[in-house]
Amino acid sequence: MRKCGSVSQADTDHVETPARSAEPDAPDQPKKEGRGLWARLRGAVPPRIAAMLVGALLLQLGFVLSYVGAFHHPQPHRIPIAVAAPERMAPDAVEKLNGIPGHPLKATATDEATARERLRTGEISGVLIVKPGSRTDTLLTAGAGGASTASALETVIEKAEKTQKRTASVVDAFPAQAGDARGLSSFYLVVGWTVGGYLLAALLGVSLGARPATARGAGRRLLAAVPYAVLSGLGGAAIVGLFVLAP
Known part of the structure; x- marks a missing residue:
């Protein structure tokens, strides 16, 4: 009985023990999940589309940076102005204006009639008429050329006149339209047209595909954009005419 109940070493060599189930290490699990998530993202967004998204993001940030950087602390720089003064006073006045720090x-010297014509055509932004027999000079501006430029020019001239113990009376020789007090309607009109063009291109790309299969398909897209462009131009011009040019 003892022989039957005993198990020899040879018999134990033939006994198969159940294999342990392989358990993943806990620290490696997040890495596998992370790689799986990244792979799914790459599959959902092809590299070409990802590059386009990055380009759009950079364009957007550049647009914001250009405006915020330009207007957070604006400083006038080399605003063109003509000085209409007697011949003996003109060189000294021009030198002092050009010598302002920053x-x-x-400034350039010219006669009053020529200066007014240059102001009308937008070649210069202001005219300083020096009156030798008075302590008050006259500054001509053109509000139609931009309210911000006219305001900056007025501020600079007032400070310069104070250093000479003089004053300047400001006259808006060419004001903006009555319905466009800040002179920005044309700017926003062009922005609206540009945004509309981008939206049209995006809608055509989503509905018809990013790239036309044939040259005929590309021609059809261009023909489809023609009536949109005509209506966009006429509509924008009508709105500006209604609110800006109307009496």
Whole structure:
């Protein structure tokens, strides 16, 4: 009985023990999940589309940076201005204006009639008429050329006149339209047209595909954009005419 109940070493060599189930290490599990998530993201967004998204993001940030950077602390720089003064006083007045720290002005001497014509055509932003027999000079501006430029020019000239113990009376020789007090309607009109063009291109790309299969398909897209462009131009011009040019 003892022989039957005993198990020899040879018999134990033939006994198969159940294999342990392989358990993943806990620290490696997050890495596998992370790699799986990254792979799914790459599958959902192809590299070409991802590059386009990055380009769109950079364009957006550049647009914001250009405006915020330009207007957070604006400083006038070399604003063109003409000085109409007697011949003996003109060189000294021009030198003093051009010598202002930071160079906010770019002054030149000319006669009053020529200066007014240059102001009308937008070649210069202001005219300083020096009156030798008075302590008050006259500054001509053009509000139609931009309210911000006219305001900056007025501020600089007032400070310069104070250093000479003089004053300047400001006259808006060419004001903006009555319905466009800040002179920004044309800017926003162009922005609206540009945004509309981007939206049209995006809608055509989503509905018809990013790239036309044939040259005929590309021609059809261009023809489809023609009536949109005509209506966009006429509609924008009508709105500006209604609110800006109307009496």
